[in-house]
Amino acid sequence: MKKSSSRRQDTSTLTLRLWEFTGTSMLNLFIWIALVVYLSPLTYMLVTSLKTASQMNDAKAPLLPSQAEMYTYNGKSLLVYYVPTSTGIRQLALEEKHIKYSLFVDPADPQAGLIRWDGYWGSLKHVYHTQLTLANFITLWTTVDYPHLLRNTMIVIGLGEIGVLCSSIMVAYGFARFRLPGGKFLFFLLIGTIMIPDSIILVPTFVLFGRVLHWSGTFYPLIVPQFFGSAIYIFLLRQNFKTIPRDLDEAAMLDGAGPLRILVSIILPQAVPTVVTVALLHFFNAWNEMKMASLYLGTRPDLQTIAFSAQSYQSIGFTPEALQAAALLLMVIPLVVLFLSQRFFMEDMVIASVEK
Amino acid sequence: MQFQIVRRAARPRLRSRNKRYSLSRYSAWMGFLFILPWILGFILLKAFPIFTALGYSFTNFRMLQPDQTQFIGLQNYITFIHDPRAWGSLIRSINYFLLTVPIEMIAALALAAIFSSDRLRGKRLLRMLFFMPSVIPAIAISFIISGLLNPNSGWINELILKPLSLPGIPGRGNFFQIVLALWTIGPGFLIMLSAMLSVPREIYEAARVDGAGPAARFFLITFPMISPAVFFSLVINMISSFGGVALLDRGLPYSQSLSPMESYISRQLFSGEYNLGYASALAWVMFVVVMVITLILFYSTRFWVHFPEEESNEEI
Numbered sequence: 001m002k003k004s005s006s007r008r009q010d011t012s013t014l015t016l017r018l019w020e021f022t023g024t025s026m027l028n029l030f031i032w033i034a035l036v037v038y039l040s041p042l043t044y045m046l047v048t049s050l051k052t053a054s055q056m057n058d059a060k061a062p063l064l065p066s067q068a069e070m071y072t073y074n075g076k077s078l079l080v081y082y083v084p085t086s087t088g089i090r091q092l093a094l095e096e097k098h099i100k101y102s103l104f105v106d107p108a109d110p111q112a113g114l115i116r117w118d119g120y121w122g123s124l125k126h127v128y129h130t131q132l133t134l135a136n137f138i139t140l141w142t143t144v145d146y147p148h149l150l151r152n153t154m155i156v157i158g159l160g161e162i163g164v165l166c167s168s169i170m171v172a173y174g175f176a177r178f179r180l181p182g183g184k185f186l187f188f189l190l191i192g193t194i195m196i197p198d199s200i201i202l203v204p205t206f207v208l209f210g211r212v213l214h215w216s217g218t219f220y221p222l223i224v225p226q227f228f229g230s231a232i233y234i235f236l237l238r239q240n241f242k243t244i245p246r247d248l249d250e251a252a253m254l255d256g257a258g259p260l261r262i263l264v265s266i267i268l269p270q271a272v273p274t275v276v277t278v279a280l281l282h283f284f285n286a287w288n289e290m291k292m293a294s295l296y297l298g299t300r301p302d303l304q305t306i307a308f309s310a311q312s313y314q315s316i317g318f319t320p321e322a323l324q325a326a327a328l329l330l331m332v333i334p335l336v337v338l339f340l341s342q343r344f345f346m347e348d349m350v351i352a353s354v355e356k
Numbered sequence: 357m358q359f360q361i362v363r364r365a366a367r368p369r370l371r372s373r374n375k376r377y378s379l380s381r382y383s384a385w386m387g388f389l390f391i392l393p394w395i396l397g398f399i400l401l402k403a404f405p406i407f408t409a410l411g412y413s414f415t416n417f418r419m420l421q422p423d424q425t426q427f428i429g430l431q432n433y434i435t436f437i438h439d440p441r442a443w444g445s446l447i448r449s450i451n452y453f454l455l456t457v458p459i460e461m462i463a464a465l466a467l468a469a470i471f472s473s474d475r476l477r478g479k480r481l482l483r484m485l486f487f488m489p490s491v492i493p494a495i496a497i498s499f500i501i502s503g504l505l506n507p508n509s510g511w512i513n514e515l516i517l518k519p520l521s522l523p524g525i526p527g528r529g530n531f532f533q534i535v536l537a538l539w540t541i542g543p544g545f546l547i548m549l550s551a552m553l554s555v556p557r558e559i560y561e562a563a564r565v566d567g568a569g570p571a572a573r574f575f576l577i578t579f580p581m582i583s584p585a586v587f588f589s590l591v592i593n594m595i596s597s598f599g600g601v602a603l604l605d606r607g608l609p610y611s612q613s614l615s616p617m618e619s620y621i622s623r624q625l626f627s628g629e630y631n632l633g634y635a636s637a638l639a640w641v642m643f644v645v646v647m648v649i650t651l652i653l654f655y656s657t658r659f660w661v662h663f664p665e666e667e668s669n670e671e672i
Binding site for chain 1: 384386387388389390391393394395396397398400401402404405406408409412419422473475476477482484485486487488491492493495496497498499500501504511514515535538591594595598599600601602603604605606607608609610611613617621622625632635636638639640642647650
């Protein structure tokens with residue numbers, strides 16, 4: 001009696017375990033499939049950047065990067081086609097083009113001479129073999145001065161980063177630690193400014209930067225506004241500063257440290273993950289930034305950033321698609337590499353708020 | 357906003373302190389000195405431009421003939437009412453908001469719910485990979501979508517529709533918007549996930565004992581508990597759907613803004629005319645529309661968002 005009941009329990013826990021195991025593996029399988037589908041469109045850019053322009057123009061070409069098969073006959077290089085004949089589809093090189101018929105050579109047996117085939121050669125399919133080409137990247141590298149673009153981008157990002165970090169940290173500290181008269185109202189105003197659409201400030205700032213200060217064609221409009229802080233970064237930093245216990249502040253104050261000293265030696269060391277998160281956010285944003293760049297740097301090709309150059313490749317009418325893909329890839333890859341190689345960004349956005 | 361729940365739950369209150377040694381000992385001007393950069397920026401780059409734009413919108417200010425500027429009253433707004441293309445852009449902007457924000461919210465919420473499960477392996481890597489497309493600039497996404505939908509060689513036609521003998525997709529339609537929305541869920545997903553992870557376990561245990569199923573647990577416990585985070589990501593998504601930069605910049609110039617109204621405004625500005633007066637009037641119309649939507653969202657919070665009680669400010 002006892003034995004049988006315990007056995008029954010065993011089998012039921014076993015079923016339960018099996019059931020749980022199936023559920024877990026289904027969930028994991030599902031999420032990985034979802035991820036592959038989610039990221040699959042990105043492969044299009046990668047694959048296209050490795051194709052030749054001639055393949056992009058051929059609607060019947062295979063989807064993977066390939067090159068048309070060539071055959072050299074009597075010193076001429078000929079394209080190889082799939083030709084339907086009475087003995088099945090053969091791979092033949094096109095020697096003489098006519099509208100009603102064409103003459104082909106068999107690459108496997110060139111001694112046999114020319115083969116006549118009736119029909120229009122334009123309806124035939126090219127023979128391709130899979131091959132990657134770096135030609136697009138080489139073309140880009142020789143036509144576009146990437147080191148110069150990178151230098152411009154780094155000037156904008158570097159100076160902007162210094163400005164936005166210094167000012168946002170200071171403002172966040174002011175909101176987090178001081179009793180300000182009307183502080184609540186000011187903080188509400190700060191949150192409110194996040195919701196102001198860009199277009200409303202477009203015209204007056206354009207007049208201010210372009211007409212009054214004569215800053216068109218310089219980096220100033222991209223950098224100087226950063227020194228006034230960014231509302232969303234101030235919000236993130238302030239929320240984090242408020243979680244840092246005040247005991248150390250007070251101990252330092254007893255030792256005679258001033259407010260700036262407390263910020264630098266007490267608060268910042270404890271807020272490193274959030275500061276890094278904000279710095280990375282600004283890096284991504286400044287790398288992609290196009291609004292200000294297109295307004296103020298349009299007249300100065302020598303001051304263009306990487307995003308600007310990739311964008312102008314897009315808008316030029318007849319740039320081959322493969323070249324566009326390569327230009328975009330050169331812009332996206334550094335972002336993705338930086339994103340995947342950093343430690344804090346995701347951790348902080350998720351965990352910092354949970355643990356502290 | 358969502359950080360407050362967490363902090364209150366996790367950190368014991370540290371009240372035992374001598375009031376004399378707190379930073380508030382410094383008078384308010386010290387605090388103002390710290391927030392001075394933002395106050396200056398707010399006045400120079402936000403408040404002043406907004407009201408200057410209002411001033412411009414009542415004039416026929418053109419960049420090339422600034423000396424001929426005259427006060428023309430509401431003429432620019434009357435032009436707007438009779439300008440079908442401006443109306444169309446405004447309506448398409450609102451449609452874009454109504455199409456993409458629900459997609460972003462539902463996808464991010466569903467993904468966060470899956471990620472809050474204990475059974476999922478490799479969460480760190482997965483989280484990163486799901487977030488990654490949110491940093492990719494929109495021009496790259498636009499390029500990918502038009503390539504994929506190409507009627508001759510696009511992968512969607514070649515790999516999915518032709519084998520299933522379905523008709524090809526004629527144009528881009530809303531496809532770009534939908535993919536871009538799905539590739540923008542990163543910040544919202546992270547914010548909601550962190551809120552979900554901070555919901556105390558005991559509540560779920562208690563509900564399980566009372567016989568609540570997974571759906572009931574989600575809608576009756578998880579969602580109300582994380583509603584401030586849901587609201588925060590809703591606001592962030594709303595801002596970016598109107599062409600603004602909330603957390604991550606999608607890297608589009610004004611002329612190709614996701615919000616058709618914004619690109620129409622910039623076209624008024626730069627297509628030879630430099631019609632700053634009319635552009636300012638249009639910008640004000642858009643500003644009012646966005647503010648009305650924001651107010652509606654904030655008003656709606658009283659029906660579905662459970663804000664934690666506001667932390668008292670006395671400790672400052």
